Amino acid sequence: MQPKDLLQLSEQFGSPLYVYDADKIKSQYNRLTKAFSKVEKLRINYAMKALSNVAILQLLEGMGSGLDTVSIQEVQLGLHAGYAPERIFYTPNGVSLEEIEEVNALGVQINIDNLSILEQFGAKHPNVPVCIRINPHVMAGGNANISVGHIDSKFGISVHQLPHLVRIVENTKMNIVGIHMHTGSDILDIEVFLYAAEILFDAARHFKDLEFLDFGSGFKVPYKKDDIETDIEELGKKLSKRFNEFCTEYGRNLTLIFEPGKFLVSEAGQFLAKVNVIKQTTSTVFAGIDSGFNHLIRPMFYGSQHHIENVSNPKGKERFYSVVGYICETDTFANNRRISELKEGDILSFKNAGAYCYSMASNYNSRYRPAEVLWMGGKGHLIRAHETFEDLLKNQFPLPVQEKV
Template identity: 85%
Template sequence: MQGKDLLQLADQFGTPLYVYDAEKIQSQFNRLIKAFSKVEKLRVNYAMKALSNVSILQLMKDMGAGLDTVSIQEVLLGLHAGFEPERIFYTPNGVSLEEIEEVYALGVQINIDNLSILEQFGTKHPSVPVCIRINPHVMAGGNTNISVGHIDSKFGISIHQLPHLVRIVENTKMNIVGIHMHTGSDILDIEVFLYAAEILFDAAKNFKNLEFLDFGSGFKVPYKKDDIETDIEELGKKLSKRFNAFCTEYGKDLTLIFEPGKFLVSQAGFFLTKVNVVKQTTSTVFAGVDSGFNHLIRPMLYGSQHHIENISNPKGKERFYSVVGYICETDTFANNRRIAEIKEGDILSFHNAGAYCFSMSSNYNSRFKPAEVLWLNGKGHLIRAHEKFEDLLQNQIPLQIEATV
């Protein structure tokens, strides 16, 4: 997409506005498939928590992806988008046995990540195909909030509890069909990923009727010029060779599963905002925009950097700006960032806004959520309308107090 396309969409649909480039999503999907072309059975399950708009799910389905879900609500959205139940993978954390049983009744593949629920479910439903999520105790990821495979993580069954896990499976005679891990997001060193994979292979040897191994995802994408990213091609060569060798050792061709979210949609997303005010202080020039961390929380929550471009004046002389939002507390997108000269009314484009951006938005300060547009075949398609005041009131119930004499 070009800046002129984004400007036209901002004019057509208004700001703040999320825009997703379908072609970039498709190219990332194809890149991953190509990197693992030497694997006989490969499946890509899109981690829909990254971006859960139904139109995006339909796009993923058309490309041949399955779904990785973490809640029954995501499962229902996937079914609504047209996915067959067997194409949906459910990996919750800390949910009740009742929710897991509800999902199982829908025909979806369940993945259990704690011993207590595993034993309860196995006792009641020993014949149901179950996947087990292990915690490999490998520290990976670009931020402690998104590193989920280390020793203190709440996710997965500790690899050190494997004997207990095996005993539960043997006692309940459960039908274990898959082993899963996810070490975290923004993995820089593929050797760390390969090290964790060996732990998964060793765990898999304890189960004789597996159908697949799920390696999670966490592939890092670049957020700025010359930024480091996961070398998918090198990972593809090394892991494919090792996976195929394991299948030979295991005596069966297993399916290799990945569940990328950010890798598929992050770079496809742009967040467009209008500059409300340019404010000069003794040391800082603030560019205040018509949005805030209620729409894009990642910079405030994770300290993440999103490249910001003034698409109204792309060739202007660069100056230093702190880009801030309109939320009534500290609300900073960027500090002292070099950006082409900004004037009130300009449109700023935040890059890498496809993953964990709209999906983490809120109505804080009673602000409306923004619209979403899918750029497909050279045209912008509105896939979510801007919220209105009525939307804020939709589920609120006015208090009825009877008058007293």
């Protein structure tokens, strides 16, 4: 998409606005499948928590993707979008046995990440195919909030608890069909994946009837010019070779599963916002926009950097601006960032806004959540409307009428 396209979309649909490029999503999906083409059985399960709009789910379903879900609501959205139950993988954390049983009744693949629920579920449903999530105790990820495979993480069953895990499986005679791990997000070094893979292989050797191994994801995408990213092609070459060797040793061609979210949709997304005011102080020029961390919280929550472009004046002289929102707390998107000269009414584009952006939006300050548009075939298609005042009131009820004393 060119700046003129984004400008036209902001005029057509209003701002703030999320825009997703269908071609970029498709190219990322194809890049990943090509990198692992030497693996006989490969399955990509899109981690829908990154961006859960039904239209995006349908786009990926049409390419052959499965789904990685973390809640019963995500499972239901996946089914609504047309996914067959067997193509949906459910990996919750800290949920009740009752929710897991509800999801199981829908026919999707269950992944359990703690010993207590594993034992309870196995005792009641020994014949249900179950995957086990292990914690490999590998510290990996671009931020503490997205590093989930370390020793103090709440996710997964510790590899040091494998003897206990095996006893539960033997006692309940439950049907273990897969082993899963996820070390974190924004991983730069492919050696981390290869090291963690060996831990996964060691865990897999304790179970003789596996059908798949799920390596999670965590691939890093570039957020700025010359930024480092995960070398998917190199990882594909090295991990495919090692995975195929393990399958030979195991005596069966297992399915290799990845569950990418950010890798597939992050670079496809742009967030458009209008400059409300240019405010000059003694030391700083602020550009206040018609948005805040209610729409895009990643810079404040993760310290992430999103490249910002003035699509109204893309070739103008660059000046330094601090881009801030309209929320009643500090919601700074960028400090002293070089951006083409701004004036009130200009439209800014925040890059890499496809993953964990709209899906983490809120109604804080009673602000409406923005619209979403899918750019496909050289045209913008509205896939979610702007919220209205009626949406804010939809599930609220007035104070009951009090009887007079």
